Amino acid sequence: MTAIAVRNLAKWYSGSIAAVADLTLDVPTGSIFGFLGPNGAGKTTTISMLATLLRPTAGTAEVAGFDIRRHPDDVRRSIGIVFQESTLDPDLSAEENLRFYASLFGIGGRAARGTIADLLTLMDLSDRRKSPIRTFSGGMRRRLEIARALLHAPKVLILDEPTTGLDPQTRILIWDQLRRFRAEYDLTVFMTTHHLEEAEHCDRIAIMDHGDLVTEGTPAELKAVVGDDLVEMRTENDEAAAASIRKQFDLDVVVGDPNLRMRVRDGAALVPQLCAAIPVPVMSVTVRPPSLDDAFLHYTGRTIREEEGPRK
Ligand SMILES: Nc1ncnc2c1ncn2[C@@H]1O[C@H](COP(=O)(O)OP(=O)(O)OP(=O)(O)O)[C@@H](O)[C@H]1O
Numbered sequence: 335m336t337a338i339a340v341r342n343l344a345k346w347y348s349g350s351i352a353a354v355a356d357l358t359l360d361v362p363t364g365s366i367f368g369f370l371g372p373n374g375a376g377k378t379t380t381i382s383m384l385a386t387l388l389r390p391t392a393g394t395a396e397v398a399g400f401d402i403r404r405h406p407d408d409v410r411r412s413i414g415i416v417f418q419e420s421t422l423d424p425d426l427s428a429e430e431n432l433r434f435y436a437s438l439f440g441i442g443g444r445a446a447r448g449t450i451a452d453l454l455t456l457m458d459l460s461d462r463r464k465s466p467i468r469t470f471s472g473g474m475r476r477r478l479e480i481a482r483a484l485l486h487a488p489k490v491l492i493l494d495e496p497t498t499g500l501d502p503q504t505r506i507l508i509w510d511q512l513r514r515f516r517a518e519y520d521l522t523v524f525m526t527t528h529h530l531e532e533a534e535h536c537d538r539i540a541i542m543d544h545g546d547l548v549t550e551g552t553p554a555e556l557k558a559v560v561g562d563d564l565v566e567m568r569t570e571n572d573e574a575a576a577a578s579i580r581k582q583f584d585l586d587v588v589v590g591d592p593n594l595r596m597r598v599r600d601g602a603a604l605v606p607q608l609c610a611a612i613p614v615p616v617m618s619v620t621v622r623p624p625s626l627d628d629a630f631l632h633y634t635g636r637t638i639r640e641e642e643g644p645r646k
Contacts, residue, residue: 335362335363335364336360336361336362336363336396337361337362337363337364337365337397337398337489337490337522337524338359338360338361338367338384338395338396338397338398338490338522338524339359339360339361339395339396340357340358340359340360340380340384340393340395341358341393341394341395342356342357342358342392342393342394343356343357343358343380343383343390343392343393343394343395344356344357344390344391344392344393344545345376345379345380345383345388345390345391346391352545353376353379353545354376354379354380354383354390354545355376355544355545355546356392356393356545356546357376357380357393357542357545357546357547358547359540359547359550361522361524361538362522362537362538363489363520363522364516364520364521364522365516365522365523365536365537365538366512366513366516366522366523366525366535366536366537367522367523367524367525367536367537367538367539367540368525368526368527368532368533368536368538368539368540369381369524369525369526369527369539369540369542370526370527370528370530370533370539370540370541370542370630371526371541371542371543371634372543372634372636375542375543375544375545376542376544376545377494377526377542378494378526380542381415381492381494381524381526383395383402384397384402384409384413384492384524385409385410385413385415385492386402386406386409386410389403390402390403397409397412397413397490398412398413398489398490399412400412411439411486411488412488412489412490413488413489413490413491413492414482414483414484414485414486414488414490414491414492415483415491415492415493415494416476416479416480416482416483416491416492416493416494416496417494418494418495418498420475420476420479421479422467422475422478422479422482423467424466424467424468425466425467425468426466426467427463427464427465427466427467428454428459428462428463428464428465428467428470428478429450429454429463429464431467431478431482432450432453432454432478432481432482432485433446433450435482435485436449436450436485436486439485439486441485441486449485450485453481453484453485454481456481456511456514457477457478457480457481457507457511458477458507459474459477459478459481462474472499472500473500473501473503473504476496476497476500476504476508477504477507477508480493480496480508480511484515484521487519488521489520489521489522490521490522490523490524491512491515491521491522491523491524492524492525493523493524493525493526494525494526495525495526495527495528496508496525496527497509497527497529497532498527498528498529505529505532509532509535530625530626530627530630531626533553533626534553534626536553537552538550538551538552539551539552539553539556539626541556541629541630541633541634543633543634548633548634549629549633553626556626556629556633557623557624557625557626557628557629558624559629559632560624560628560629560632561599561624562597562598562599562601562624563597563598563599563600563601563602563621563622563623563624564595564596564597564601564621564622564623564624564628565595565596565597565598565601565604565605565608565619565620565621566593566594566595566619566620566622567593567594567608567616567618567619568592568593568594568616568617568618568619569594569612569614569615569616569617570614570615570617571614572589572593572594573589574612574613574614575594575612575613575614575616576589576594578611578612578613578614579594579596579608579611579612582611583604583607583608583611585598601621601622601623602621605619605621
């Protein structure tokens, strides 16, 4: 089953810049799907089109089985969305914010009270339900926004950078709850994130750059493309060690600060040979399998934290 099916989706701003060029993508039902890309890649534009807030220039998408062009109202009823900027009313309490939003969806009375109480408990906010939002921390606001997005039992939850600026404890809580919703309600979660360690927890990841999809797969599949382990060494004379490794092992060695670095197929097996072969004492060695950071760099030529470069 496919929760989001994107077909040749494009958005041109001011006639000349393709914020989204020709995007085709399938998001399986019940998955937690990470949508990654450097700044300006086109993620927010894509999300806005999927949420029917922005009209595509070309192509279309189906969300929860509804076409975003032909059935925008059905799409809106099927999705919950949390943007980067908070849209809670700071003067209302947590409960009042949720009640107001529930009324927009026509949920009132006992049903609303029950759902609101359940969501506040799930998001660990019950004891603050009467407090005005302006007294909430960033993490509490985000949790409340997620609770609000789930009020009408959507099939697809769209999150734009849900954990940016949050402490690790809150991030863990949010992730635990997302997994729980996914398991209990078969919810599909489509999220952008700049945290690659977080993207590791996604079932599948798509990386976008310059408006185009550059790759899609499980975290393990994406890392496997990078393939090689990273070996880092410190020796008493890195230049001499590097020269020796290049000569004896025909490896591409970078003499960096503070370490010697090289990519090799099976780092753990090679390290003893390297240590035995080089003519200078070795002070430390680490072997690291490829990370999502490496995969991101491989596909986009940039680290995820770098600012947007000039557009091609
Ligand atoms: N309203 C707009 N008018 C003109 N250009 C826009 C508009 N909104 C976005 N863009 C441009 O479209 C491109 C994609 O922007 P978008 O916000 O979708 O990227 P993003 O991947 O979400 O970036 P970030 O990670 O920084 O949020 C960028 O070059 C951006 O400058």
